[in-house]
Amino acid sequence: MAVNRPQRRPVVALYERIADAIHEGVYPPGCTLPSEPRLASELGVSRPALREALLLLQEDGLLTVRRGVGRTVNLSPPRRGHERIQPLEETLSGSTPVRVRPLLRAVEEPTDFTTGQLLAPADSELRFWESVLEAEGTAAALSQEWAAPDDVLERAHPAFAEALRSAASEAGSMLAALAGASRALPLAGHSTVTATLLGRRRGEQLDRAPQTPAVLITQVVRVEGVPVLAAKHMLPTGAPALPIVQSG
Template sequence: MSTADAEAYLAEPLLTSPGQPLRVAVYSRISRGIRAGVLRTGTLLPRETEIGTALGVSRTVVREALMLLEEDGLIVTRRGIGRFVADSLPPEEGGLLPLEHLFADEGVDARVRRLELSSQGATDFVTDLIGLAPDSEMWFRECVVASGDRPVALVQEYLPGDAGLRRADPALAREFAAAADDDATLLASLTRRAGVEFESLGCQIAATLAGQTRARHLDIEPGDPLLVLTQWASVGGEPVYVVKCAIPATFGHLVVDGWSLTRVR
């Protein structure tokens, strides 16, 4: 890509979603340009004022975004010269973030309260996403994630039965029983116990109303709106995990980027 291509890319209108901080939007614009090769490795970035003018934001917003980019290893500062795209880029994170990490606030750990663990016949919902045979068994686990005293998510996790877990990675089947007893999501516990990484395959987002059961678990009204995020993942190339997460609209601002969920603070 030429310098003109990079300038044209930065000059495109900056789109933000409601509640999204401008620094996050600027970070996303520049990081996508770096990953796509529009802003080439080793090249000098425009000055803060030039980026701000191109994107229609203040120099302070640009500076905050550039600080985040440098923290993540995407750019480097050379004193007296300027900021450059890093010569080598850190790998993109493909693993799913455990939900209790996402929902933790500074100084307040998220807590997980287990509700149910059962072995069930595979449903169409799960077979469509991770390819289980219609007559196969699957594990279902439900829990509530709370930040402080406030319930922030109702989490339903689905995995194949023991045979399917062994096919993906024997450690999954070996550690499943212990992981299911942990006060953590299965994603977090299996990642830690089995030493595997769940690679994101996709996500779906829906807006709905809480209903009686979800409202009771989340301490909200049945008519309150919910964001329902469904994600599915593989281990070692084998589709093996589905999670459905119901989040109250009052929780805060969340962004789905590259099939991963992040919280904007």
């Protein structure tokens, strides 16, 4: 029995063409890509589609934009899908189980963060989940997750779209819903980790002082090059240890 898979957007195919060229050495580490007009001409694509694909490649760590130079291939481009995709509640769970307590399940307009990470149009609507992760009754992390617009999910990952609709009122993270709906689809993730302070609002949500040091993890998960989930995770001092494994 044939299985019908969602048709990939042209920009996804273009993303993969350029990523393959990078990994195959057509554009070796450290080289500068041709200018946008020349590259679009060489690839036979429109400049808007090329610009969107280049932005995805930059977000995934394959390219860097250097002022006065242009887009260069990073010296150590990450392997595709190298980052392990695991819900934060599972990552933090060691000997102590971690529970996800929902704070908010809503639909909201894109912010600067979600516009950049999910490439969401300004007039779109995004599902937003905010949760506190608790270990032994103590708030261990604040998690904010956004899904791509429904029309994007229906094309790129309809099983995830359905999982969000059926799990909207349940405990659990959006990433857990995505992982559970993706048994047949490969996920690729990219995260950044920075040091910060909680601030007033997050401090109130985590029952900590605003000046409490914290680790902020931003995360984007893609399916075949299409960003379907973006998240911010705030872990204050005293949270369960977060294992960081560097891919070789």
